[in-house]
Amino acid sequence: MFLEDAARQLVVQGVARRMTAEEAAIAYGQRSAYLRRLAWVNTPEVAALDVDERRSRWSAFGAAHGDDLAAPESWAGFVVEPTRLTFWSGAADAPSRRVEYTLSDARWRESVRAG
Numbered sequence: 001m002f003l004e005d006a007a008r009q010l011v012v013q014g015v016a017r018r019m020t021a022e023e024a025a026i027a028y029g030q031r032s033a034y035l036r037r038l039a040w041v042n043t044p045e046v047a048a049l050d051v052d053e054r055r056s057r058w059s060a061f062g063a064a065h066g067d068d069l070a071a072p073e074s075w076a077g078f079v080v081e082p083t084r085l086t087f088w089s090g091a092a093d094a095p096s097r098r099v100e101y102t103l104s105d106a107r108w109r110e111s112v113r114a115g
Contacts (some may be wrong), residue, residue: 007091013084019077027077033067039075090115
């Protein structure tokens with residue numbers, strides 16, 4: 001059953017590390033054209049503009065550069081090696097709960113907790 005009021009959240013905890021150059025090249029290459037353009041256009045200065053100006057900048061950049069974009073020098077990729085995954089679910093008509101998976105001794109352990 002689909003509940004309009006249903007809410008979901010996933011929290012990932014773990015160790016983050018910067019991708020190697022090879023990993024970053026692969027990850028960037030797999031990004032959609034939208035996300036590759038976003039890496040170039042979505043700066044703090046552009047984010048501060050009103051929506052019409054952001055659209056204008058977006059369109060102008062696309063017209064000037066197309067969609068086949070190499071990664072900008074500022075782009076960085078990170079990998080999170082998870083040690084804990086917490087799936088939270090809630091709905092207006094029932095108490096929420098968390099299902100948590102914790103990595104210990106190379107095994108994932110599951111526990112169910114109150115929301």
